[in-house]
Amino acid sequence: MADTMAGLGQSELERRLNDLGQHLAYPPTPDIASAVRLRLAEQPVPVRRSFWAPLLPYRRQLAYALLALIVAAAAFLAVSPEARTAIAERLGLRGVQITQLPAVPTVLPVGSPSPTAASVGARLNLGQRTTLDQAATRVTFTIVQPAALGAPDTVYVSDTPPGGQVALVYAPRADLPAASTTGVGLLLTEFQGNFRTVSPFGKGLPPGTNVQDVSVNGVHGYWIDGDPHVFFFQDARGQVQTETTRLAANVLLWERAGVTLRIESALTRDEAVAIGASVR
Amino acid sequence: MESKSESETVAEPGVRLADDALIDHARQGDAGAYAALVERYQDVAFRTAYIMLRDAAEAEDATQEAFIKAFYALPRFRPGAAFRPWLLEIVANQARNQRRAGGRRGALALRAGAAERTSGDAAPSPEASALAEERRQSLLKAVSNLREDDQLVLACRYFLDLSEAEMAAALGCARGTVKSRLSRALDRLRQVLPEHDRG
Numbered sequence: 001m002a003d004t005m006a007g008l009g010q011s012e013l014e015r016r017l018n019d020l021g022q023h024l025a026y027p028p029t030p031d032i033a034s035a036v037r038l039r040l041a042e043q044p045v046p047v048r049r050s051f052w053a054p055l056l057p058y059r060r061q062l063a064y065a066l067l068a069l070i071v072a073a074a075a076f077l078a079v080s081p082e083a084r085t086a087i088a089e090r091l092g093l094r095g096v097q098i099t100q101l102p103a104v105p106t107v108l109p110v111g112s113p114s115p116t117a118a119s120v121g122a123r124l125n126l127g128q129r130t131t132l133d134q135a136a137t138r139v140t141f142t143i144v145q146p147a148a149l150g151a152p153d154t155v156y157v158s159d160t161p162p163g164g165q166v167a168l169v170y171a172p173r174a175d176l177p178a179a180s181t182t183g184v185g186l187l188l189t190e191f192q193g194n195f196r197t198v199s200p201f202g203k204g205l206p207p208g209t210n211v212q213d214v215s216v217n218g219v220h221g222y223w224i225d226g227d228p229h230v231f232f233f234q235d236a237r238g239q240v241q242t243e244t245t246r247l248a249a250n251v252l253l254w255e256r257a258g259v260t261l262r263i264e265s266a267l268t269r270d271e272a273v274a275i276g277a278s279v280r
Numbered sequence: 281m282e283s284k285s286e287s288e289t290v291a292e293p294g295v296r297l298a299d300d301a302l303i304d305h306a307r308q309g310d311a312g313a314y315a316a317l318v319e320r321y322q323d324v325a326f327r328t329a330y331i332m333l334r335d336a337a338e339a340e341d342a343t344q345e346a347f348i349k350a351f352y353a354l355p356r357f358r359p360g361a362a363f364r365p366w367l368l369e370i371v372a373n374q375a376r377n378q379r380r381a382g383g384r385r386g387a388l389a390l391r392a393g394a395a396e397r398t399s400g401d402a403a404p405s406p407e408a409s410a411l412a413e414e415r416r417q418s419l420l421k422a423v424s425n426l427r428e429d430d431q432l433v434l435a436c437r438y439f440l441d442l443s444e445a446e447m448a449a450a451l452g453c454a455r456g457t458v459k460s461r462l463s464r465a466l467d468r469l470r471q472v473l474p475e476h477d478r479g
Contacts, residue, residue, distance in 0.1 A: 013466065013473075014438065020416050020423075021439030025391040027336035029326045033318040036347045040311040 120154070120184055126167040127158025139164030141192050141259045148278035149176075149186065163192030179250075179266040186265040186275070192258060214252070214269065216276040221254025223269045252276050299363050307354045318347050321364060324440065325371045328450055331435045332375040334385040342378050346371040362445065369449035376452075387424055390416055422473050430465035437462055 010018075121129050135157040136143055143166050145152065152168035168188040172178035176185025212223045252263040252272040261279065263272050299320075305313030325346065329339035350370050357366060379385075390413070404412070423431055429451075436447045447462075448455040 011466075013470065016415070016419055017423075017434060017438035018441075020390075020419050021435075021441070023390050023416055024420075024439055025389045026327050026330055027339070029323050030336075030340045030343075032322040032326065032340065032343050032347060033315045035344050036318050036351070037311050037315040039344070039348055040314065040351060 120169055120182065121156040121167070124167075124182060124187075126156035126169075126189075127165065128156060130155055130157045135166050139166055139190075139192070141190070141257070143190060144256065144259070144261070144279045146188065146275045146278045147280055148275045152188070161191055165189060165191040177266045179264065182264060186263060186267070189262045189264075190259050192260070212269070214254075214273055216252070216254040216256075216273055219254055219256060221252060221273075221276070223250075223252055223272070225250040225269070300360065303354060303357060303359075303363060306351065307357075314351055317363070321367055322347075324364070324442075325367060327440055328368055328371050328436075328442075329375045331388070331439065332372065332432065333379055334387065338378060339375070342375045343371060345378075346374040349374065365443070365446040365449040368442070368446050369452070372450040372452065388420060390420060418474070422469060425472055426465065426468055429461075430468055433458075433461050433465045434469065 121127065130138070132143060132145075132151075132155050135155055138157045138159070140163040145168065149170055153171045154169040156167040156169070158165045158167075166189070168190075169184050170176055170186040170188075172183075172185040178185060179187075214221050214223045250265060250267065250269070250272065252269070254261055254276060256279065261276065263276055265272060267275070299317065302313045302317045302320075306317060322343065326339055326343045329342040329346070330336065333339045333342060346367070350367055353370070357363070423434055426434070433447070433451060436442045436450050442450060444455060444458050447458045451458070451461070453461065
């Protein structure tokens with residue numbers, strides 16, 4: 001590209017400015033190439049600035065790369081475990097070993113008739129129906145319940161992910177309107193696993209999906225609403241697993257004593273946080 | 281005088297081709313190809329950020345951040361376009377965002393012992409060197425007293441030697457307004473220079 005501005009017709013002042021520029025003391029250029037290369041190796045997740053902004057304080061932890069939660073697009077729902085692994089690779093998690101994928105809840109067909117509590121577990125693939133006492137013997141952690149809601153209507157237990165997963169199902173009632181997607185009032189799932197930060201999947205993130213930082217009893221958590229998401233977490237063995245949230249359900253996600261808790265409902269953020277805060 | 285890096289010879293078709301090839305590979309996730317591209321442009325990117333932020337650590341952060349963003353924005357890069365202006369726009373935006381976040385700004389300074397000869401010239405006398413240095417100092421002071429956008433437009437043109445397209449990208453303005461902004465900045469600079477020193 002020809003520089004149309006230099007050369008002939010330069011005034012004395014311009015010539016002097018050029019000369020000045022050649023005598024300025026710039027700090028030596030740091031080795032940015034190496035730093036960038038390193039960061040790309042550690043953090044190969046597409047970045048979208050506006051979305052990142054509220055999550056910036058956690059980005060350094062993300063650099064340690066053993067995830068993490070990734071919020072992804074509707075297109076990634078209802079896929080097979082093989083496809084999920086492929087997605088994880090596409091998301092840039094190739095450095096992460098994904099050896100086993102949990103039996104994930106499947107998406108409800110749109111417009112399915114309002115389900116009964118008994119059919120919910122089967123359709124959402126929550127595991128076997130059981131009681132709280134029996135479930136307690138099958139999982140490695142202490143099952144908690146939201147005091148604000150009382151005892152769940154039905155309880156399911158599953159052996160995946162490692163450490164087990166418990167699902168507490170609350171049927172629709174006056175203070176718990178049925179979520180159009182699960183058909184139940186509220187679903188609380190609990191499994192052993194740590195998540196460190198949300199790592200939004202910038203590219204595929206639908207405009208309708210939002211992630212907000214929330215505080216549940218002083219513990220950091222995330223409120224995810226809008227379009228459906230896939231998220232990743234590190235299981236009891238330190239391996240990364242994927243999990244899919246149900247279509248358009250609003251999700252509150254937080255961690256309590258090494259257990260990841262997830263509320264899915266039609267409730268608003270503040271209502272869900274209040275219920276989350278009552279967990280004991 | 282700093283030797284021109286190969287990155288600055290963007291008019292060479294061969295170099296442009298190499299950029300394209302690197303960009304192509306980088307787009308497919310080849311971090312090595314991208315690192316080569318970064319190496320090629322890190323000087324001008326860092327200096328642009330430094331001119332805007334006047335702080336080495338902040339400029340480093342901004343430059344690094346900008347290169348990371350540029351990597352993820354590569355799918356939106358128009359094949360065959362010049363990489364440098366595109367990159368500099370990202371760098372300048374990053375620097376602007378960072379600057380808004382606060383922080384004091386240092387001042388530009390002359391290199392110590394800056395009175396080196398230009399090639400082919402005989403060594404200047406100590407008196408001539410001292411005079412040249414003094415004139416540079418007073419010019420730098422005058423530039424530093426201009427308002428910020430005037431400083432930036434002058435720095436882009438004369439200190440960083442950016443092309444018109446690159447200036448437009450770095451300044452965040454239309455290419456058609458670069459020249460008029462530049463000439464207004466020069467006018468204002470003339471006004472603040474001591475009369476005997478207006479050149």
